[in-house]
Amino acid sequence: MAAALGFRCLYRARPLRLCRRVDLLWRTPRRGHRLSPADDEAYHRTRISLLQKEFPQAVYIDSYNSRGFMINGNRVFGPCALLPQTVVQWNVGSHRDITEESFSLFWMLEPRIEIVVVGTGNKTERLHSQVLQAMRQRGIAVEVQDTPNACATFNFLCHEGRVTGAALIPPPGETMLTSLHETAK
DSSP states (O other), X not given: OHHHHHHHHHHHTOOHHHHHHHHHHHTOOOOSSOOOGGGOGGGSOOOOOOSSXXXXXXXXEEEEOSSEEEETTEEXXXXXXXXXXXXXXXXXXXXXXXXXXXXXXXXXXXXXXXXXXXXXXXXXXXXXXXXXXXXXXXXXXXXXXXXXXXXXXXXXXXXXXXXXXXXXXXXXXXXOBOOHHHXXX
């Protein structure tokens, strides 16, 4: 069949590429199904289990819920500030209560913190520009996110060995991330 098609092209003096184009259209495979969300990796939830901590002194967030956080196996109720090797209660009620004074503990430390990840609850909220400018003047980057993403970002930065801090407000409602250890119990 292909030879007959080729001879027909030569005999009629048509350009060969037109015949190949027709031939390619004729042989195009057809997909018998459509892709669904189950076929795409972006729709699947990823779980990470930490087998061995590269930095045993680092602070990691195991889980969170509307009442607080589970950090290195210890429960912390309410908003908290995570510093390298330390967890302290953070005296804020919402993102509106965040001031220069509430961030002061991040710039008093040695070694200096490179970045502070701020979790503002269920939604990413804007902080006062004076607060962000004060942190920038002291050479500390601020990343404002919703609390679930802030927890993941903090764990990632700690795993990279960066000197990082976090200021986290628990998300209201029934939002919850349980660690694999709690699920197994």
